[in-house]
Amino acid sequence: MTTTPTPPHSLRTAAEPDTVPDPPPGAPDLHETDGHQPLRRDGDLLLTGRARFVDDIAPRGLMHAAILRSPHPHALIRGVDATRARERADVEVVLTGADAVDLATPLPHFFEPSIVGCRTTEFRCLATDRVRWVGEPVAAVVATSLAAAEAALDDIVVDYEPLPAVLDADEALREDAPVLFEEWGDNRLGLFPFAEGDAAAKIAAAPHVIRDELRVGRQHVAPMETRGYVAEWEPGGRLTLWASTQNPHPLRTNLATTLGVPEDRVRVVATRMGGGFGHKFNGYGEEPLVCLLSRLADAPVKWIETRKDCLLVGAREFTHRFEVGFDDDGVVLGLSDRIVGNIGCLAPWGGWSMTFPAGMTFPGPYRIADYAIESVPVVTNKAPWNGFRGYGKEQAAMALERIMDLVAEHRGIDPAEVRRRNFIPPEAFPFWTAAKHLDSGEYAAALDKALALAGYDALRERQAAALAQGRHLGVGIGFELTPEGGDFAGSFVRGFDTSTVRVHPSGAVSVLTGVTSPGTGNETSIAHLVAREFGIAVEAVGVTQGDTDSCPYGFGNFTSRSLATGGAAAVLAARELRERMADAASALLDADAADFEFRDGAVVSRTAPETSLTFAELAETIYRRGLAAPGLDQPLLEVTRIDLPHNFHHVPDDQGRFSAYPSFPYSAHVALVEVDAETGVVEVLEYSAIDDCGVVISPGFVAGQLYGAIAQGIGGALWEEVPYDEDGAPAAETFKHYLTPRAPDLPSFRLEHQHTPSPFTLLGTKGAGESGVGGAMAALLNAVNDGLRPLGVHAHRVPLTPPVVLDAIVSGGAP
Amino acid sequence: MTAVEPDAAPERDLALTVNGRRKRVRIEDRQLLVDVLRDNLGMTGTHIGCANGDCGACTVRMDGQITKSCLVLAASAEGADVTTIEGYSPRGTLDHVQQAFWDLDAFQCGFCLPGHLFAVRDLLDRDPDPGEDDIREALRGNLCRCTGYVNLVAAAGEAARREREDQSP
Amino acid sequence: MIRTHLRYHRPDTPDDAAALLAEHHGRVAVLAGGSQLLPRMHRGEVDLDHVVDLRGLGLRAIERTGGRVRLGAMVTYDDALASALLAEAVPLLPRVARGVTGGRQLTGHATLVGALCHAFPGTDMPGALSALGATVELHGPDGPRECPVDEFLLGAQSIDRRPGEFVAAVTVDGVARSGYCKVKHATGSWPIATASAIEDGDALTVTLGAVQARPLRIVIPDPTRSAVDDAVAAAVTAPWTDVLAPGDYRARIAPVVARRALTELREGAHA
């Protein structure tokens, strides 16, 4: 375990100290390259406006689609009259739910709820007889211009019979609540219990007990690029869909199923993505819909989500009701949390499943033998969820970290010390909990480094001095454990992935991979890894992602898995090729294959450096003389591999424990805020964090991920919310209501890294990408509450907008 | 029943200079400048993130003034001199701001770049040595969801430093 | 996308503008900077067949008229920030302009009068112009008409503009000493409450913006804390609720922003 600072200014010149840990067996030697990170691939294209996003795709003859959406949160559809829309001269196609029934099957779920024991139901690309949320697609129009398509929506008359709606999860659980899916009998989608020991007994016997509640409002991903699709269904039967999607291959499979087309005649191209973060997981009705519209229009059709429609997609609306028993020293003896997730309406989108990690992540980095966590996904008449970075894990971080602070406050112990007393110690790893097999961790060390980086003691002094002047500074700690790389057998959310490496006769190398990049830099890192295996320049390695016609089957981008899986698979494939090439070099140069090393663009004998061939010469010779020259008996310079499975425990052990996630990065955060006690406005003054995601391939890119995650966490903690009005419609329709952070809202974050390798992964890496959201949310939640302490109140409603904070102050809600 | 024939949307010829080249395009009066740049002129580097003036991804420079092109009716831009991200620096080159953005990893998905590049350029043209707060204020009309602005702010400072270095003899 | 068959007009004279506005009354809007109007048309929230652009009329001057200062309808936030005349005679306006978000991509073409005419309660301009005792100069088919700003602003997004009229300018009092305070959630949020404090001879007033549907001018007889709080609390009777904040929050912070504006008036701006 070591610490390395993130180079603050020049990523290219900052030398990574020689403190990178010894990599686990099988990992490439990263010492030379760490810190000399290549520039982001295609940066010049992006910087000069020449990169192509989905909305930039415009095949000849393109037409435009617009979608009519439900204005009601819950209603029966008694009829749809599209006559007038169809009569418009500029309208090519009008499709209603009833029309679509014969053209497309029900949609496959991104994550079929029944796999994890939940209730389920079927959905179509357009609603047929009932709508269950404002914004649900009801009909679609294709016209020669988008303006014409949108205008024609006014000419579709839908006869709705409004039904009672329920928006609040607690109300939805009441017996007299309107039921969304009658066949279920109530609104509970399922129940995820995670427990060890006997929490109730331990809490009952504990010397001190705290019971409290934490509420988190509905939040939203807000990628800068909204979703979009361009479909071209050629008369010959070949369908191409350009999609802003994180999962091109599963999307292709689903399209083939839904539309009844052989899978190999469907091509999905995941275009360059303007931010994903879960919003672009597949499962949306628009995916097959736009394809159908293209077939019906006999022309390419484009649909781009409006910002208002984008804001429909929800996440993170949770309530925690927790109980914690602890001793005089602040050691937790028993913990329970009943978590209710208001997942909106169920849909084939995957977001509802965030309720699983929300519970599974407990008890986080803490050694608590007795705990009982229940996470309950509840359907309501709000729009469905899709994924949102953090994926529910931020819920555990917020609740656990808030609990640590409450315990500290109760016992009069410093909050950092309470955490130290409860952390799982380093020597206890690997460590089992009910649903996690934790790989490795130096939690206390990470926290202590974060405190040092923040100047924790000095912050406390500043806080005291400010208070003497009537100003309320707050210091908050957030520690986050982030299960990454989840593998759910039976779904397309898998923990492995595939890469092909191909060496061309010229010595050029192609990597084709099943993982995609939403702008995380993984393509750059993958090229870098493969170039290192071959000892060639990184520029000689091309990486192709996202095109199902050229890439091997893969699952795309989610849960920070892309580099760990696709990158590891590419390394394995490159190594196999390297062996083949070394064998060939051995035959050609009459030297021992094991004696060759690949460096500086050549294959060189270690013992006799003059015995060498350039990488390109060797490749070309294998193509030209393979099978014709003695010893050149494997001329296939293309290998496809998957990465090796690691640390998955799908089959429960004798104690019923299982682990669907293989890697467990973590991070420690310290925030300083000032709470304006007269207005409730919170200003973020300083922010420091330590991140540990094991061995790091590209430190700059990992830092970039963290910075982004922290900003999203701060936004979620303080400002971001989509409230619903009394009519059941979302009230935030623009960025003037959904307040994602702007540059003046944030300080520069101080970030350093600790590296505790995973003993289980090929590269020693842990996932990097989601980590940081929950830590930031927790740190801010605690910082604001710390600032409120002298006022004797708590604020347990996130986001902590000024009205929420002032409410807490005015109502005097006692701690 | 006969098809309803909508009367045509009013159109006009629009003369513009885009990235130094004279253009004459046929547009509908209802088109926004961003749509004309993207759809009629094929300049797709200017992005639409919100169509509400909030995110800045559609930023261009118009007659010397940086402008959100989703807030401009194209018909009102007759005769304007417009620079888009494609013409931000001469073809095949990167200016100090672009290069510093790349070197310091100031962007990830890159969708928001038009706003951030033009805002930083606009700042440095007015103030060659901005402090962190000045930079953050200059970026306030833009949104980025990937970077937390950390490297963006650092890159703007680095670009300023490199430009000052260039200027000093 | 703007769905209607919109026609763009750019008249050269005020009378032509008024004639166009009168001719298409009900289906026409004035286009100034476009930063409110165009997005709303794009989302289909307003359906219009014509827009009348004021760019051809000049109307971008900031000039002295007697003891007052006159701002043309096309004066932008950046113009206000750059004006030496305003800095000296009406510093409140550049003070307010400095706090407008949107960046220079917005402030270079968004107009003060456009913000006034949009008359959305949760914004800066209505309160500030009300504090300055602005007079709205309209031009219509029957020629010019003047209207005090407090009568011009009828309610939330409602102004006293008759068929064929547009605002040609606003005239404000020269007020050398003022203070301003704005509370909002984050950089990108609409203002939640604003206060403009003005000292005019012995009279002290605070005008609250964004707190109610219309600006609220409050005479402050005594600048002590409790007197200000009482005066404000008594004046705020129907606080504005929107997506970002409920009325009771606005009512609670109204005295605070009032006091802070008065403090700035006394001590000068820190920002």
Ligand SMILES: Cc1cc2nc3c(=O)[nH]c(=O)nc-3n(C[C@H](O)[C@H](O)[C@H](O)COP(=O)(O)OP(=O)(O)OC[C@H]3O[C@@H](n4cnc5c(N)ncnc54)[C@H](O)[C@@H]3O)c2cc1C
């Ligand atoms: C990104 C962004 C950030 C913003 N931040 C702030 C902020 O921090 N504080 C704040 O208060 N506001 C803010 N605003 C709102 C901004 O102030 C207004 O959008 C702008 O000033 C309106 O002026 P405009 O010239 O663009 O008006 P337009 O959009 O052209 O017009 C607005 C309305 O007024 C009418 N109108 C305009 N001029 C006249 C006239 N002369 N006579 C009659 N009617 C007229 C139009 O018909 C239209 O209905 C922000 C807006 C954006 C887009």
